[in-house]
Amino acid sequence: MNEEKLIGYINGEITSEVETVEILDWIESSAENQKRYSHLKNLWVATGLDHPKEVVIPTFTFPKAKRILIQDRIIKQFMKYAAVFVLAFALGSLSLYFINKSQKVDMYSLYNTIEVPYGEQSQISLYDGTKVWINSGTKFRYPAMFSHNRREVFIEGEAFFDVAKDKKHPFVVNAGQLKVEVFGTRFNICAYPEDTEFSATLEEGSISAIDKSNGKGLILKPGEQFVINRETNELKHLRVYTDLYTSWKENVLKFENAPFEEVIKKMERWYDVKITVDQSVNAKERYTMTIKTESLREMLALLSKTTKINYKINVNSVLIKNP
Numbered sequence: 001m002n003e004e005k006l007i008g009y010i011n012g013e014i015t016s017e018v019e020t021v022e023i024l025d026w027i028e029s030s031a032e033n034q035k036r037y038s039h040l041k042n043l044w045v046a047t048g049l050d051h052p053k054e055v056v057i058p059t060f061t062f063p064k065a066k067r068i069l070i071q072d073r074i075i076k077q078f079m080k081y082a083a084v085f086v087l088a089f090a091l092g093s094l095s096l097y098f099i100n101k102s103q104k105v106d107m108y109s110l111y112n113t114i115e116v117p118y119g120e121q122s123q124i125s126l127y128d129g130t131k132v133w134i135n136s137g138t139k140f141r142y143p144a145m146f147s148h149n150r151r152e153v154f155i156e157g158e159a160f161f162d163v164a165k166d167k168k169h170p171f172v173v174n175a176g177q178l179k180v181e182v183f184g185t186r187f188n189i190c191a192y193p194e195d196t197e198f199s200a201t202l203e204e205g206s207i208s209a210i211d212k213s214n215g216k217g218l219i220l221k222p223g224e225q226f227v228i229n230r231e232t233n234e235l236k237h238l239r240v241y242t243d244l245y246t247s248w249k250e251n252v253l254k255f256e257n258a259p260f261e262e263v264i265k266k267m268e269r270w271y272d273v274k275i276t277v278d279q280s281v282n283a284k285e286r287y288t289m290t291i292k293t294e295s296l297r298e299m300l301a302l303l304s305k306t307t308k309i310n311y312k313i314n315v316n317s318v319l320i321k322n323p
Contacts, residue, residue: 001026001033006040035127110144116157119272121249126151129164130171133249136269137192158190160249178228179217181208187220188246195265201225201245211235253291260285263303264320271296273313278321281309 001023008014009023027037114134116122122134126142128151134140138157146152152172163171165184173180175191178198185205191198200209202220209226210217216235220226225245227236247254253270255263260283264275273296277283285307291299300311300318312319 003040006037010040030125034125111141112144114140116140117272118269121251123249126153126164128166128169131162133160135159135248136272155189155191157192158188158248160186160188160246162186174212177211177213177230178226179210179212181210182206188242190245196231197227197229199225199227199245201240201242203242203246251292255287255289255291257286257288259283260287260307263287267296267299271299273316273318275318275320278319280322281320282307 005014005019005023009020014020014023027033114122114124116134116136116138118137120136123132124134124140125131128146130151132140132153135158138155138159140157140159141154143152146169150170150172151166152174154174156176161171161173161182163182163184163186167183171182171184173182173189175189175198176193178189178191178200180187180189180200182205185207186203187205187207188201188203189199190201200207200220202222202224204222206222207220208217209220211228211233213233218226218237223239223242225236225238225240227238228234229236241256244254244256253266260277264277267273268275270291287303287306289302291302294302296318297313300309300313300320303309304311308323309320310323311321
């Protein structure tokens with residue numbers, strides 16, 4: 001990939017949808033490309049130019065003993081030779097810092113943010129080897145460099161994680177009220193801000209799932225699910241068929257005795273449409289079905305075989321009502 005094009009993307013100068021897709025595909029195609037992109041972006045930030053749109057700097061605090069900062073006296077001594085200094089240290093990590101007389105920022109606090117719109121999905125590999133599948137309508141935030149003692153990410157929406165094993169550095173996922181901590185395993189988190197329930201579903205290994213509002217939690221075994229009801233603060237520990245909650249990453253939606261409301265909600269995210277259900281429709285119906293490559297119209301036709309409904313599709317909206 002041309003370096004000038006990458007710099008243009010980082011600096012927000014790429015406006016073509018075709019070029020944007022080309023760049024994102026290139027970044028996600030290999031771990032090496034992701035490392036090159038992250039290195040280039042971090043260097044671009046360190047030079048004092050405008051931050052790329054996807055970079056966020058939260059106000060985190062790190063132990064002073066672990067931070068490498070360049071003091072004003074060093075800046076004054078070497079400013080005539082260079083505007084930016086890159087400091088390599090023995091742990092094998094390359095850390096770049098934005099240098100300003102009144103501001104010192106370490107690279108642990110620089111974050112990348114990926115927002116996947118409704119109707120789409122994304123998959124990335126983090127530089128520790130962890131793979132993340134990101135579902136529709138999800139915001140995923142991860143650091144440009146993991147801190148010295150943990151690998152921590154943030155999510156609003158739904159994602160499936162295949163975490164690279166590292167017993168010395170736990171992998172922590174913050175999803176609003178839900179927190180999950182692991183060392184290496186496969187699990188799904190569903191935590192859309194508009195949903196009443198947040199859940200963690202374990203496919204392989206073990207995870208620690210915690211309700212951050214009260215500190216209560218438990219250790220999950222494969223095939224188990226931890227659910228938080230945000231309205232009642234009720235916690236549920238369930239035995240589930242994990243494929244019902246993870247098949248979406250394979251572009252398959254599975255429902256087993258699912259309420260009509262849940263089906264409609266997933267359809268809206270899956271097809272990027274707004275669905276309005278008339279009050280006359282019987283919303284107590286439950287559905288068991290598998291959706292693979294069906295179009296929106298085909299999906300509605302399947303629903304109509306179980307429930308007597310009529311539907312009208314109007315661009316990005318659907319009206320469901322009685323015949």
